[in-house]
Amino acid sequence: MSKLFPSLEDALRHCGLRDGMTLSFHHHLRNGDGVLNIALAEAARLGIRDLTLQASSLFDVHAPLIDHIKSGVVTGIETNYMSSGIGRAISRGVLKKPVRFRSHGGRADAIDSGRVQIDIAVIAAPAADCMGNANGLHGPAACGSLGYAMPDALHAKHVIVVTDHIVPYPLMPASIEEITVDCVVQVPSIGDPKGIVSGTTQITRDPVALAISRMAAQVIQHSGLLKEGFSFQTGAGGASLAVTQYLRPLMRQLQITGSFGLGGITGYLVDMLQEGYFRTLMDVQCFDLKAVESIRDNPLHQQISATRYASPSAKSTAVNSLDVVVLGATEIDTHFNVNVHTDSNGQIMGGSGGHSDTAAGAKLSMIVAPLFRARLPIVVDQVLCNSTPGHTVDVLVTQRGIAVNPLRADLNQALRDARLPVYPIEELKQMAQRITGTPHTARPRGRVVAEVEYRDGSLLDTIRAVD
């Protein structure tokens, strides 16, 4: 027996593709993904309309989607993140029905609980066998973890594995298991490796970002959490990743070993695993080649599903065992609500991803951001979009000072005792405005183009069209 189908068209037909269905995709191939575009082009060619796209994230490589929206092939989008090219089109109202934004954990929960029904999960697989066992460890488009595709595979009514690298049965280990897979399709290429993972993730050289991350490391040092068994997650960009550079000597000095590094994994965290700073890495997504090699070769570096990463209804998840998470922001307001969905004009250029999940779960959730960006203060009276509620955010670190959420009086005192520059968040806002002036906020007033669902399923905010 083999589940190999000669073409994606055959597989889609086998799974009963018809108007109005929900198709899901993962984003492990990031800006190199070819599969979402191939699948939608195939659906369009078959004359299918009114599809809902259930994609864990959308990147600018998916720009052909905009034409599929215009032609009525796609009429609904549910996603956790949207890069600025697609976001611009959505903000200008290309899609009639509002986009539904979720967090990574919220999406997993929505799928696991049945709140979201997927008709066909189209799973891009860097390596697969003829029965649908699949992983991201091998092949020309190796991307490492397939954690975000796991809930889709488990709960979709039909699952199609699309690969450009067929291996003899049985593929081991299998991130996606054959028990859930209906069809396997081999295509010439599932994506462009250059857009999937970077060669190595470089730590920023921007001196302001480094000043911020140096101060962020001091906050961690004095938070009381930097001790044996410490666990940590950080983003891959800007000041976030650079925090690890300053954590490393602190951990060495204290002679502590962390229990786990979590999240999107970079080569920098892999180095820390190899050098004994962490005992394990829990990986829902690999960001660079070093991380891909490590997850393939090092048993202490393990893939986890989006559910285990952050689902709010799971009996326990990794984010709930997390000590410290370092996160970015496009805006933060004086109530510590954070915007990661839109830019300062209200135009969509991101999404929560794991932002609100980790903020809710970690013992210390820290936002690192410059006090002003392109002449605009980062601290505002009210964020244009509430992506992460302020009650889950503990501290803001900028290059000119730190603001601690009033809910964390203990942390405030600890940082003041350590003689760190702690200010009320209002004062950081005023500090920036003394330099930039008070900007006029352009709050979009068009129709609702997106709804932001909090991880528990409640509606957190809406995003309006930009003229």
Add this chain to the structure above:
Amino acid sequence: MMRSMLFVPGNSAGMLLNADVHGADGLILDLEDAVAPGEKDAARRLVQGAVQTLGFPGATLIIRINPLGTPYVEEDIARMVPLKPHLLMPTKVASAEDVTAISTLVAQAEQKTGLPQNTVGLIPLLETAQGIEHALEIARSDPRVKALFLGAEDLSSDLQAVRSKEGAEIAYARGRIVMAARAAGIDVYDTPFTDVNDDDGLQQDAALARALGFTGKAAISPRHVAGINAAFTPSPGEISYAREVLAVIEEGERLGKGAVSLRGKMIDKPIVDRARKVLQTAVLLGLERGAL
């Protein structure tokens, strides 16, 4: 006291905005080499705006001005003195007469602004063979002169020497400028290390500068500030040894001993002076409690 002095181009709004977040003890807002001739006036305006808006509290404020003989220097002084920088840094200073000429212009600007005389000090940049040879007379030329600063790039060019990371070509100049400054009882600052990607090289260069007697060192990149500060900060071992030296001396005085020793080594006046200096620096940096 400055361990590090960070150069900040006077024509870069972005860098001026964040000049004081990198931990440098001193900031050198530059109107000279970093600024093209056509941008001198714009840079003066930017520096004025930055100083008036940000103030840079907590840092020693230095403004590097254009050399005598250029059409910019008088305007630089007239426009910068009202900002009350701690120090002006005249460039290509070659003699005591140069300092006197600058000091006269500064005095006029102070008078015009209504500032008390000698509000603004000077840190002459010695970057020519003449400047180095006249280091002592420059150091003693005017009460405004608070420190000397070695500029190795222009100096190497003037010497027709090949500039190297190791700095053999500036060994004499380093020795000479330290000698002159210390003889005049003022501070002295070392030239910046110019390879922003060589952290090890920076550490070696900064350690050498400290060993030679420099008070601190300039940085052309914010990335170098932490390394320089570390090199010029007394280590816990140095502070602890200094404390022991002073304790032994006190005990000796109490017992009326003429000579005292610590771990078998005679403690004489230079060792005591050095210990006092280490503790004084530690107190200034907040590493040690106590009166200065």
